[in-house]
Amino acid sequence: MIRKLAGGVYSYLPLGYRTIRKIENIIREEMNRAGAQEIFMPAVQPAELWQESGRWDKYGKELLRFRDRHNRDYCFGPTHEEVVTDIVRNEIQTYRQLPKNLYQIQTKFRDEIRPRFGVMRSREFIMKDAYSFDVDEEAAEKSYNVMFEAYERIFRRCGMIFRAVEADTGAIGGSYSHEFLVTADSGEDAMVYCTSCNYAANLEKAEVAAPEEKPVPEQDMLPAEEVHTPDVRTIEEVSAFIGVSPTDIVKTLIFNADGKTVAILVRGDEDINETKLKNYLGAGSLEMAADDEIMKVTGSPRGFAGPRGIRCSLIADYSIMNMKNFVVGANREDYHVKNCNLGRDVAIPAYADLRTVRKGDRCPRCGGEISFARGIEVGHVFKLGTKYSTAMNAAFLDRDGKEKLMIMGCYGIGVSRIAAAAIEQSHDDDGIVWPMSLAPFQVIITAVNMGDDELSQAAENIYNELITEGLEALFDDRDERAGVKFKDADLLGIPLRITVGAKRLAEGNVEVRFRKTGEVRVIPLSEATGFIRSTVDEETRKIMA
RNA sequence: CGGGAUGUGGCCCAGUCUGGUAGGGCACUGCGUUCGGGACGCAGGGGUCGCGCGUUCAAAUCGCGCCAUCCCGACCA
Structure with missing residues (x-):
């Protein structure tokens, strides 16, 4: 079905490509039904556009760049926000021409560090990407919802078991987004969902509810005490040396966000979710602080940082809100502080949700029980807002004659990945079990013995009848033993034989x-x-029910 | 970019340690038998042993360098 040509680069052979075409056509039908219009943009894009949006420098090594004979810079498009925005800003002048939703089905290239799982995560891949342009927030929201519903129809028609989850916007940028995940244990993405309400989110996005603040009464606070902890740095070491549980230690992590130093407090047994922190700070880049930076704000080497007297801004995760008599670093080499308490010893300017959700947490919406699952991301919808229309000045004249920026949305579906995900989700020991809608052929005719003229003629007659009826039939007329043909038919996953x-x-x-x-x-x-x-029709109907 | 492994007919692999005429299975071609869940017999075709340099009378095998691929990690729509 597919053959590898180079790392993360594949050819689609006849059977594989038929399935790809099936997926594309389902997508076309649903996009057109949702009011989008198909276009076809170049795969090769000039650097100027990317410099205009600012992504030429920001996108990193995933962007495949090259020069032409005139030494001009180009890239092979990993996505098409720049090109489509350029088209629209040139073609659209007035609110009368909006809303617009343009989509294409294109070969994209992202120079992944490590492509894996075949076509599941390849460097060159087929993607449907759509872009909406609206006059205001309300209209943009409507476009987003229309796409959301179209996506649900598309994945249902592809016979997939999926879930839409709230997601982080990542490098594409924008205000909010949903991922469509096909549930699969082998999936690369982790998600969290509530068993009582419909809350579902990508793991890096999933919220932890703010706890109720219960101040510790003064009389329960033990006197704070500095203890000598020579060469004791990690949570495990501190826990073992002082003889307290990690849940009684407050970890102080120093980050560098866009060049500014910031200290984050979290309970000793929890980890900071860098995506959440980055979003909370509105930072473009975020990394752990270097040793000299730590020395500068704490006055001590790595391993003894604490909130008391620290010389940088301070943010605390909710996990420490109701702790009492806890241990922190003393901002002094080889010392920690015991029986530290909030209010008395440490003032917290701001609490935030900065850690990753884990088992035992409650649903942030309804307080119900949450559950974890894995999935394969097959679609992603983003509300972009004006990120690209601002950078590239995509404006129109509104009803009142004033110039306004278009509100954008973008919507992607991994076409080649759907094929891989469908197989992952539906196979058995004998091979693929295609849903009727994606199968390369609906029915295969197996003539048990091609040497028998009467029999092979009968089989061919049936084949011709099926073709005339407009059914997608494959005739296995090879001069092979019956067993071989049966095994092959099963392996290919043709729904009917x-x-x-x-x-x-x-x-x-x-x-x-x-x-x-x-x-x-x-x-x-x-x-x-x-x-x-009638069986084919019934199967097709069942999938949509 | 770090760590590990592997490169031998189209595919999967043995042979490398201990240098001495390149092998097996599958696939392919021909003939015969077989014929409803991956048949069998006989006869065939096909390999610069990843590339380069070196050691040696002699290199798939030993040494050095390079390249490619895969796995693990950091990274990431």
Whole structure:
């Protein structure tokens, strides 16, 4: 079905490509139904556009760059916000021409550090990307919802079990987004969902509810005490040396966000979610602070940082809100402080949700129980806002004659990845089990013995009938033993198989076998085509129900 | 970019340690038998042993360098 040409670069052979075409057509139908218009943009894009949006420098090494013979810079498009925004700003002048939603199905290239799992995470891949342009927030929201619903229809028609989850906007940028994940244990993305309400989010985005603040009464506070902790730096070491649980230690992590130093407090057994922190700070870049920076704000080497007297801004995760008599670093080499308390010893200017959700947390919406699952991301919808229209000045004249920026949204679907995800989600020991809508062929005709003229003629007649009826049929006319043909048909995952054999044929019958269930039905020769027609129609209908 | 492994007919691999005429299985071609869940017999075709340099009478095998691929990590729509 597919063959690798180079790392993360694949050819689609006849059967694989038929499935790709099926997926593309489902997407086309649903996008058109949702009011989007298909276009086709260049895969190769000039550097100027990317410099205009600012992403030429920001996108990093994933962007494949090269020069032409005139030494001009180009890239192979990993996405098309710049190109489509350029088209729209040139073509659209007035609110009368809006809203617009343009999409394309294109080969993209992202120079992944490590492509893996075949076509699941390749460098060159086929993607449908759509871009919406609206006059105001309200209209943009509507466009977003229309796309959201179109996506649900698309994935349902592809026969997939999926879930839409709230997601981080990442490098594309924008105000909010949803990922569509196909549930699969082998999936690369972790998600969290509530078992009582419909809350579902990507793990890096999933919120932790703010706890209720319960100040510790003065009389419960033990006197703070500095203790000598020579060469004791990590949470484990501190915990073992002082003899307290990690849940009684407050960890102080120093980060560098866009060049500014910031200290984050979190309970000793928790980890900071850097995506959340980055978003909270509105930072472009975020990394752990260097040793000299730590020395500057704490006056001590790495391993003894604490909130008391620290010389940089301070933010605390909710996890420390109701702790009492806890241990922190003393900002002095080889010392920690015991029985530290909030209010008395440490003033917290701001609390925030900065850690990753874990088992036992409650749903941030309804307080219900949350559960974890893994999935494969097959689609992503973003509300972009004016990020690109600002950078590239995509404006129009509104009803009142004033110039305004277009509100954008962008919507991607990994076409080649859907094929991989469908196989991942639906296979057995004998091979693929395609849903009717994605199968390269709906039915395969297996002639048990091609050496038998009567039999092979009967099989060919059925094939011609099916084709005439407009069904997608594959005729296995190879001169192979029956067992070989059966195994191959199973491996390919064709949903229906007509077996033409001598015994049944003598009775005027053929067998129809269902790949998914293994069920076999004996059907009179004359009714075979009709039976296949109605089965195909029924399967297609069932998928949408 | 770090750590590990592997490069031998189209595919999977043995042979490398201990240098001495390149092998097996699958696939392919021909003939015969077989023929409803991956048949069998006989006869064939096909390999610069990843590339380069070196050691040696002699290199798939030993040494050095390079390249490619895969796995693990950091990274990431």
